[in-house]
Amino acid sequence: MAEVTEQAEEAEIVPAPAPAPEAKRSWLSRLKAGLSKTSSNLTTLFVGARIDEDLYEELESALLVSDAGVEATQWLLDELKKKVKAERLTEAAQVRTALRTLLIELLQPLQRPLVLGRDKPLVMMIAGVNGAGKTTTIGKLALHLQAHGQSVLLAAGDTFRAAAREQLAVWGERNNVQVIAQESGDPAAVAYDSVHSAQARGTHVVMVDTAGRLPTQLHLMDELKKIKRVIGKAMHSAPHEVLLVIDGNTGQNALAQVKAFDDALGLTGLVVTKLDGTAKGGILAAIAKTRPVPLYFIGVGEQIEDLQAFNATEFVDALLS
Template identity: 80%
Template sequence: MFSFFKRKPKEEPAPTPQSVAAPASESIIPVTETVSATPFTAEVATQPAPASAPTADTVPAPAEQKRSWLSRLKAGLAKTSSNLTTLFVGARIDDDLYDELEAALLTSDAGVEATLFLLDALKKKVKEEKLTEAEQVKTALKALLLELLTPLQKPLELGRHQPMVMMISGVNGAGKTTTIGKLAKHMQVHGQSVLLAAGDTFRAAAREQLTIWGERNDITVISQESGDPAAVAFDAVASARAKGTDVVMVDTAGRLPTQLHLMEELKKIKRVIAKGMDGAPQEILLIIDGNTGQNALAQVKAFDDALQLTGLVITKLDGTAKGGVLAAIAKNRPVPVYFIGIGEQIEDLQPFNAQEFVDALFN
């Protein structure tokens, strides 16, 4: 598997007390651990064998895997790409072309601000560089979009904290729980021990789904049938500190940003995690369905205002005509995009690379 994370030297873990007291100001309900026992045999040997050592006969070579990913990425963004690139076929450089390009960008959900920014910069570039061919204008637009998206590209750093606590949020249907399972698997491949916290205590299906991912990856899952989601998160952090686990991933209940009482619950979970470990959660991720277009930007704004997001994962980009939403995010709320997903398989979730993304849009 090609490089997925940025590594940092691990800090020495803080001394862990024999017991962790629940904070008096928050309601904490004891929970129990559900330890999985069924190994997942796809890519990594079952623990305690090193999870980072897949064999050559079961894992494609890096170059082959890279070509496969780029091919799937291009296929996934084909609808968005078609709306943009067909405009330049035999086109004249005039106001009609700019009008059609504006419509195409808006249709791809690039948003008004990003669309106007790109068009203004493009017109200036065409004038200054005296571009006369449609293909030259297409190349210029590609360069401008790359410049806009590059600040979103950032690796998820492993090994800076022990444990690294990740709080995962998102609306129902965004692919949150599935994404947690994929990330957990990739982290194992990179030698990280993982613990999952089933903080969506309101939906039995969510707990069951996370438990299945735990069983597949031979990962401990902290869960309870009902009660306070913050209690699950607190207990998971305490368990990880006691056992020296590398990464804790806390699933949270899906909710709309307009559900203010539920957003307050997310803030509570964040506070309780911080009481369980100073500086945690170090990563607060929002999972976004790439097909929701401008609604995705609204979600980023609302969750960022409430939680101060550190990163995004954009899923379901396969077959979407709304791939321009990354431009809208870059222009309006440039939270780093750690990963993008284009399918159901584990290898269909990969780190966001601005150059690869733009190349796929203009293939």
Template identity: 65%
Template sequence: MFSFIKKKLGFGSADHSTEPQEAAPVAPALQEPAPAAPNVPPALTPSATSSEPSIDKPAVERRNWLDRLRHGLRKTGSSIAQVFTGTQIDDALYEELEAALLMADAGVAATSFLLEDLKQRVKDSKATDPAQVKNLLADGITELLAPLEKALVVGEHTPTVIMVAGVNGAGKTTSIGKLTRHLSGAHQKVLLAAADTFRAAAREQLLVWADRNHVDIVSQEGGDPAAVTFDAVQAGKARGCDVVIADTAGRLATQLHLMDELRKVKRVIGKAMDGAPHEVLLVVDGNTGQNALAQVKAFDEAIGLTGLIVTKLDGTAKGGVLAAIALWSKEHQRGVPVYFIGVGEKLEDLQTFNAKEFAQALLA
């Protein structure tokens, strides 16, 4: 388990498990096969290791997660799905779909891109039924979102330093707590830096998460955020930590003096460790629609983002914003992936992003 965590972190999917796996017993090379049980045909002889069918726990958990994702995106998906309840593929269908995508906050550019792509897919496939068009739209959304699908890499640097930013209320500190829990569960030694020193509640919230996850934290009431992160990185190196996560102060992209301070925090982290921070993540609220895209643009310009965490997709009517983010990333060749998406407050509600799963949930 630890070996693949060093290469790639992917929790909550059918392909990855955060539970340590026991090695399967290997029979000696010269061991004779066990004789068949008396009066039982060899083909029907129970294996010595056979038992009731095993339950693939990660797969079950992923299916449960997908159910929550579909439920969370139902407001977005229902308005789009209604477009395909008719019997004809005509201009009226495309006009209704355009309106539905705009209402879902896909944005003008992404909506136009998806419609043109869909019309070409319909032409190429000679589709004649609206249900087929819906499936083709799912394919188009999946293809657009696919570049956002990437696993968070840890272990290439010791420690891997992750700087996390976001506006107040986006779920930044909670997301850090959940990510810490998953990392700790994967046997990663994590150190937290409470660099959101302007908001006492944020520091106290992170202290609770540190205590709950049994990890160390560097905190200083009213201290300088850059100094706290510097001390945390130094402490992480000295203590042999695998990951250091810095929770920076929540701020609006329009607060230029605070964005300047965020740049300072990043520079100071680089002084504490060459090449750090290795990840610069932005937490955005999926309910904010096009405002989320505006935040991505502003924070990327200020500190150079390497990944996103999109939260609060439960009950949102604006899930189409991921299409807008994907198109912006494509056009600017930025390659800012969505590492995780969240659909609730529980630990298991923060999971890895999968483009196909998201597209299917969006149109379910």
């Protein structure tokens, strides 16, 4: 079960129930398998290695190939060299342990729970490029929210792609969640109507789907800004969350997406999907160093349970195991 915390009226934060040990082990093994390409590049460096400039150069190459980016790679190398010197590390295994500590330190700021119950309804606007798994992620999140006792309403704001409305409707039926859609029309109007409907029904959470787009499509990015403005007119404090769904296989392009959508909308959180294939886990290091938007969830597959809360220690251990 993904980590979602619920904030009661007294501002008490109630932790999410822990997943069953067997389910957790299964999920962690899938995460490890998904990151195996990057993991093998990093871990083989330390097998029988001497601690010298050659090791650091190989590590630099491995980090860059993993899409960690120049800034994060340089920070990790600089801090690692300091640590090796300060702690007088002489064994390759010790250096690997030091790298683990630094990676966790780098990624820890991304690890934050999604807090529920701050407003009713809690309005979440979901953005992302085509193919990132946005609509599927909304369906999975709806089920997780229901597991935390939250009633959910989905707004089919992707009026650009007819199949998106149908796909969201399928998720709505599967989860017994109402979906508000229009055959054609203004996505901002769909969002507006959905917020008002949720207010009238006393619904806990509204998730607004939006059309998949590239950050370079300026007219579509302007439409996103309009949707956000109109949501604010429907409910003064909304949207409370602006989430970007990212395909974990897109490498440095993912970082460009985070920057562009954050500049346009002011992102409050990320969801990284598809860490079950050729994903290069270093991209999270690049995001953490350059644009540390909280990473609420990561996904390793198509099943509902394949979406879990991001945990920096678990992720790094999967990366270096």
